[in-house]
Amino acid sequence: MELAITGGRALLSDQGLVTADIGVQDGVIAEISGPERRFDATGLLVLPGIIDLHGDAFERQVQPRPGVSFPMDLAVAETEAQLLANGITTTFHGVTLSWEKGLRSAETWTSLLAALAANRPRQSCDMRIHLRWEAFNLPALDLALAAIEQGAVHLLAFNDHTPGILRKMADAATGAKYSERAGMKLDAFRDLANAIGTRADEVPAALARMAEAAQRAGIPMASHDDARVADRDAFRAMGARISDFPMSTEVAKAATEAGDSVIMGSPNVVRGGSHMGWSGAAETVEAGFCQILTSDYFYPAMLRAAFILADRHGQDGLAARWALISANPAAAAGLTDRGRIAQGLRADMVIVSRDPAPHVVATIAGGKLAYLSAEGAARLH
Known part of the structure; x- marks a missing residue:
């Protein structure tokens, strides 16, 4: 026996x-x-253990x-430590694999x-x-297809930020945020964006090729920032059964009902x-139209969000709300070996104290004691 965790209240x-x-x-x-x-x-x-389907921190x-x-x-090493x-x-x-530099x-x-x-x-x-x-990002289409074929991609999401970027280029201050991220002068970035924008007619065929590759590889697909129900319907027809950050409750409701x-x-x-001024996640969860929460841009938010939502339902609220960051993302990603605590499953667990606020005492990943706080070290014998 490598490790025994005793005396705690476990979510079985x-x-x-x-x-x-x-x-x-x-x-x-x-x-x-x-x-x-x-x-x-x-x-x-x-x-x-927490499963994060979308984190770009x-x-x-x-x-x-x-x-x-x-x-x-x-x-990569610093990111793993934070996770x-x-x-x-x-x-x-x-x-994000973009045409940007x-x-x-x-x-x-x-x-x-x-x-x-x-x-x-x-x-x-x-x-x-x-x-x-x-x-x-038509110039990188072959690069992306090769990565999918080689098994390097585990979830494919369709993004379309280019039209928004093109609209924002008229404002120098907003445009500078994109050009600085790309390490380019604003005028050069604007020229690049405009050149990319002229290839709009080629985009649908490229999206179809990406979807076909993902289906062959057996990986799940998502569409990001669905603005309309029609957008979600179109991506579902391509095989994308995850709506990643829908922009309205109406879209989230339609996606859930489908x-x-x-x-x-x-x-x-x-x-x-x-x-961004879009739908409130807590309200969407409570309405039953959101099944998965992710870190998005801040890793510590996942644990805290689950407890915030759980506390609205008293002592019995944790099981359902913890599933938002464990069992539900595992199911959406096709990971049948994790997301729950049951004999024979991958030993991924997080040991949490609620005093004075929810925080991680220890993390066990793949059976390894992968993170241990000072508080946790005092409990290990």
């Missing part, structure tokens, strides 16, 4: 939140037997300031894939790729609303 898949002892052996959840390291979880909660490790980049291996400290045991890095370029994409592959033998967090495909999974951001819940 078949019993709900009950006092239970849990064993970990060979990376999976097992019965407790024989000598073991023992983690005393008395007074703590033992919950399924890693971009701040790659480029903490506009135009200021750091080595990719360093960025584990926040109880996230499986993450889908939301990597700099942070969201083909060069950054290639460098990140290489760094993740090199890091994989020693990583604890299961770090995967959520390819946010920018619809107008059997799609709806994703919204945990920061929206924690802050009390969308910083």
Whole structure:
């Protein structure tokens, strides 16, 4: 027996939140037997590891300031440390592959894939790729198709930010935010964007090729920022059964009623609303039109959001709301081996204290004790 977690209240898949002892052996959840390291979880909660389907906070490790980049291996290592400290045991890095230069370029994409592959033998967090495909990025179409075919992509999302960028180019201050991220002068960036915009007629065929490749590879697909029900319907027809950040409750409702999974951001819940002025995530969850919460741009928000929503429903609210960041994203991503605490499943768990506010005491990822706070170290025997 590698590890026994004892005395805590565990969220078990078949019993709900009950006092239970849990064993970990060979990376999976097992019965407790024989000598073991023992983690005393008395007074703590033992919950399924958090699964983040859409997190792009890693971009701040790659480029903490506009135009200021750091080595990719360093960025990946620091990102993993942050993920584990926040109880996230499986993450889908939301990597935007755009026609832009700099942070969201083909060069950054290639460098990140290489760094993740090199890091994989020693990583604890299961770090995967959520390819946010920018619809107008026709020059990188073959690069993206190859990555899907090679198994480097685990979730494909269709993005179309180019029309919005083109509209914003008229304002120098707003345009400068994009040009700085790309490491370009504003005029040069404006010329590049305008040139890309002239190829709109080629976009539908490219989207169809991407969808066909994802279907062949058996990976889930999503559409991002669905503005209208008609948009969601069109992407569903292409095989995309996830609505990633719908822009209105109307779209989220229609998606849910059609059997799609709806994703919204945990920061929206924690802050009390969308910083973009769109639908409130908490209200959409309560209405039954959002099944998954993600970190979006702030990893600590996932755990806090689940507890904020759970506390609205008293003592029995945690099981349903924790599923927003564990069982539900696992199901949407086709990950049948995680998202719940049950014998034989991957041993991904986060041990949480609620005193004085919800925070991570320890994280177990793939059976490894991957993060341990000072409070947690005092409980390990």
